[in-house]
Amino acid sequence: MKKVLYRNQFSNVLGVSLVVFLLFSSMVFAQDEAAAEGAAAEVAATGGDVANGKKLFKQNCAACHALDRKMTGPALAGISEKREREWLYQWIKNSPAMIKAGDPDAVAIYNEYNQAAMTPFPTLSNQDIDDILAYADAPPETPKAVAAAPAGEAAAQEGGVTNELILAVLALVFGLLVMMLVLVNKTLRRIAEANGVDLSQVGEARMPLWKAFVKNQFLVLVSVVFLLLMGAYFAYGYMMQIGVDQGYAPVQPIHYSHKIHAGDNEIECKYCHSSARVSKTSGIPSLNVCMNCHKSIYEYKGNPEGPSAEDIANGYTNEFYTGEIKKLYEAVGWDEENQRYTGETKPVEWVRVHNLPDFAYFNHSQHVSVAGVECQTCHGPVEEMEIMYQYAPLTMGWCVDCHRETNVKVEGNEYYAKIHEELSKKYGVEKLTAAQMGGLECGKCHY
């Protein structure tokens, strides 16, 4: 398990900020924005509008169809060659009717795909369907090579070089200083000798520093007290971080990236962690929740710009992520080939990141639904976390601080109407904090 502790945080931060400062002071990045969008809409031979087709496909079809592979429904690439166009119009507009009418092809498809009837699309015009088919027939778009990657890599490399260079220069300067000191010392000695001063006698006549120190009892006392206090301070600091796993980022059985889900795709936290609204636990989503999307999202295509240099350095390639999706399929027992569940499941053993001790009762719904606290307040910038880690210390002091500072969200909550009015009058404040509401009482969290 990887465990990042904040013990060395201070020096790390110092070092990193120094490097960053030097980097940015010496270099200026100029980035060209690559034109991402394709130029004009290509018009295929069939006369369909590929761009419009793409749009319609994404809106209506992509949930169940892919171009090059079977999903809930068949792969659509080259479908116009396989079927009569008239048949396709009819099928797309109202497939159940065809099945009912006993069209042999329709019935065959219906049976092949687990008798899951396709949703009828009566609103699509023939032209729309043509467009979609044009898109389906168009040669697959080649992923755009991204120029940014090498540049980024170079930048990273350059950064590394500068780093080492500066260190070398610093070492050199330091060495020079030491040498100068030695030289000065030598010269002084030489001058002293030349002037006939006996250096050894001077040394003997004086009392050694440590003896003087020992003799001065006051000084000894002060320094002992000082040392003890220092020791106590550091010991306290060390003790206090025992059991505080801030920054704990365990390796998970499936590399689930919150950055991709919550960050890039902006999925609302509570879509997956739905029980946070009503329960004490936020709930690790069950795998069927994953499959709501991943039934159709079977591979990772990356962001339009492609993986960043950092990602590539970490091994976060598209293939890597796709591999993780396959792990999900294995766990949930999803047979991609036949688009069905096998029933053989292997529940995922996630490693718990936030370990509140058993004696502390914490209720998500109280904070999320009642108080309206953002998830990020306690969990940090989850949408930027490639690997989930514990952002907050989760210590009692941390809880209490927040309860002292945070006003109770009373607006629109009838529960608070009377109690808030009376209590705020009693305390003579406009808004009550959670602490004034009783949120610091032991029994509110410990029972």
Add this chain to the structure above:
Amino acid sequence: MASNKKYWKSEAELNPNDSIVETLKQNEFVEQIPVDEFLGDKETLASSSTNRRDFLKYVGFSTAAASLAACEGPVKKSIPYVVQPEEIVPGVSNYYATTIANGFDFASVLVRTREGRPIAVGANREAKVMGSANARVHASVLSLYDSTRLQGPKINGEDADWSDFDAGVVSQLKAAQASGKQIVLLTQTYASPSASKLISEFGAQFGTVRHIAYDAVSEDAALDAFAAKYGERALADYDFAKADVIVSFGADFLSDWNGGGYEGGYAKGRIPAKGKMSKHIQFEANMSLSGANADNRILATPAVQKRALAALYGKLTGSAISVDLPENVAAAVDAAAKHIKKAGEKAVVVTGLNDVNAQAVVLAINEHLSSAAFDAEAPKYVRQGSRKNVAQLISDMNAGKVGVLVMDGVDPLYTLDNATEFAAGLEKVGLSVAFSQNANDTAQAVQYVGAASNYLEAWGDVQMKKGFYSLQQPVIKELFDTRQLQTSLLKWMGNDTSYYQYIKDNWNTSILGGLDWNQALHDGVFTAPILAPEEVVEAPVVEEATEEVAAPSAAAQARSLAKANADGMELVLYSKVGMGDGQQAGNPWLQEFPDPISRVSWDNYVTVSKADAEAMGLVNEHVANGGLDGSYVNMTVNGATLENVPVIIQPGQAPGSVGLSFGYGRKAGLKVEMQQGVNAYALYAGGVAEQSVSLEKVGGMHEFACVQLHKTLMGRGDIVKETTLEIFNTKKAAEWNVKPEVSRDHAMIPASSPEADMWDSFDRSIGHHFNLSIDLNACTGCGACVIACHAENNVPVVGKQEVRVSRDMHWLRIDRYYSSEDTFAADDHKKESFEGLSGDKGSLGGFGELEDPSANPQVAFQPVMCQHCNHAPCETVCPVAATSHGRQGQNHMAYNRCVGTRYCANNCPYKVRRFNWFLYNDNDEFDFHMNNDLGKMVLNPDVTVRSRGVMEKCSFCIQATQAIILQAKREGRPVAKGEFNNAVACSAACDTGAMRFGDVNEEGSVIADLVADDRAYHLLEHVGTKPNVVYQVKVRNTTEA
């Protein structure tokens, strides 16, 4: 000044030449300390090269290593569902209505589940006929997680699978059918319309099927008497709420009599309202719960009870019956007759005597009175067993007439007095099959053992009372490879429908009458809309007593009752509130549950009156470690002897009688810890609870685990306040509910006034302020709250030895007090009139006398839990502020902050704090449910499992009050009126309404009224703790008719 006096401990010391004295002088210990024993083998010790230095090095190293390792937190795994069931939200409880019907306990219950695990069973308050959600029912959830459960079917002791099992049974069934031998189903009482139908269909298919119901604790006499009079083998029902006068002859109707479930109705009449409350007269031998709650309790052995009943019959009907009765009993019968005559149809008479004549006479009396509380129209079906049929079965078995015997829910080899005959017969049966949840005696003796499902895993339906149906649904999938008998019967019949479908079809066709099945399943109960007995009711097809004898007249029966007599000592067998018939003997909650009367846990014992004990030289004595020891006796009934039965001297036991409870003494299929007590069924000859017995003292002393050694109140009338109905009605509250006063500046002021306070009071008028009211009139001492509290708050079980040294962990105890005079008032008076130390009225001897309960004492039950004092003495002495007060009135206890000084417990005037002397979970020394994965499934995830070295106590179920508040907040509304009423586990479990919880700041709440009631008082009010628990003065109806 030096003294020349010589002190000596024994006479031997005076002899200077005594060698023993010399040796003793030289040795510090009389015996060698067995160092070698606990250090191990002497040789290995001698040859070992480990010296002290090495030892210290190892110790140092391992300590350092352990503390270093401890810095790293353990890696915890979280495993979500693969497919999450729609109705389950992790962290949120679901509730399901179902029914327990295990042959002894019948109740409509509400099961609370978390993440699919049942964690608590409570009463289903929606049910009109709820049955009895007693302590055993509340504890039944733990029996689901019993680690000794059978985990799969067995054939001849070998693990098997169900297909082989079914094949074996079916071939034998066919063989029996072909050979014309009997196929017998010997089962518990099902009272199930669907099971009855299924069994009759099974009979139709296999021809020679007999269904015999068998109750371990028999109600044959009542059933037979009812059958003779009303033509149906059932039990008359009673509604004590409608009775102004209740006269009971040995019927412990607050316990398991008649199937139980009467305390709710009884308590309604016992709370004085508008100056009226019911009058309860009890004639009994053992001190029972009902007797303890009675206004007048008359000591009478069973024979005397019978004669008294006959006399009462004579007085009420005017028939001339000459009865020979002791003077006091005769007077009591006269008084009872007067009361009954005065109350007319508002009176009811009940009896628990296992005597057909007595039962018939009672039916006749109630009929004669046309008692409103008596219901023969819609009788109860919860007991159907027939001893006669069982006896017939045993002789058939021994005659080799039985081809296949299938048993379900019964353990005849343990519960029959003639178990050896049954065992012999079992050998001659072609195929013996037993469905059982654990390897009890019967399951160990049969060829095929079907691992039975717990009621929480099975389908079923019950008709507890005519027209009142309940449904039983599984709330968890079978934990093991188990199956219920009904499913097996369907399989054996070659029927592919599930039992669920079978019940559903049966209900839709013959019970629901077109109403919604889903609604019935949701409610768990269904009341037939129109009671048309001929159509609706499926009369149970259980075989009835065969020969019909012309019913003799009640008068004749009374006359034969009048002649009742018994030789020597009379034994009355009874079932304990905690253990019942003993089928849950493996349940540690119930084993540790202290009997409400004797306060003894982990045991059964023979109760003997003080006079008889003295005559036989039997003693109870307290020993140095705080435990109670008792003598042993051998008990002999009809030549059957039960050896080494421990003795409890029971105040209020009728002289000439002794009592012994069922349910203990089982060895088979139980953990060693649970094999407690003696098997009273061995003396249950013919299923009759009243027997002539002879007692013989034997040597040795038994160690009891008794949680309350002090039996009486010693005249401290401020703990249990009591008054009579007359005074209550005529005098001011200040006279019978005296508020204590303290002296300030030489003037008396009320102890509760602010001037008497050392502290400023907090303002508690804002927000919620929780209070609990306990009505001493309604509390029957049944103890359901104790078990409910266990389940809700993860209270550990500590075992017999720990209970014996007063380390029980019950957060809620029910103190039972006896009076040492005839009444508590007389106690108080006696104490008040002490003058000086010695002499006639001296306190020295007087207090000694007050320690002994009287021969027929008054009894009071007082549930005591943390009183949540507003000025709590525990809070001020805690050096680490681990216990503190919340604004909502709860006294909080932060376990993680507690360092275990136990100052708080010392400073608590109510002694309600409990200290964790050991780690009770994950500790092999305490092999109870918290130490195996199965048993841990019962733990409430919202409550911390406490560790060693911390103090714990009642929290007013803060997890529940907080949950209610949070729900209101989430829904953006104020807490609804009465929403807190059943928040705490104890008040939710209370059938009688004795415990009422709520928010006193809520306008018009029940609790606010109760706190302001005239009867309200606080425990030890003069201490000035200002508790948030309030008690209601006990009122006794001593009016004479």
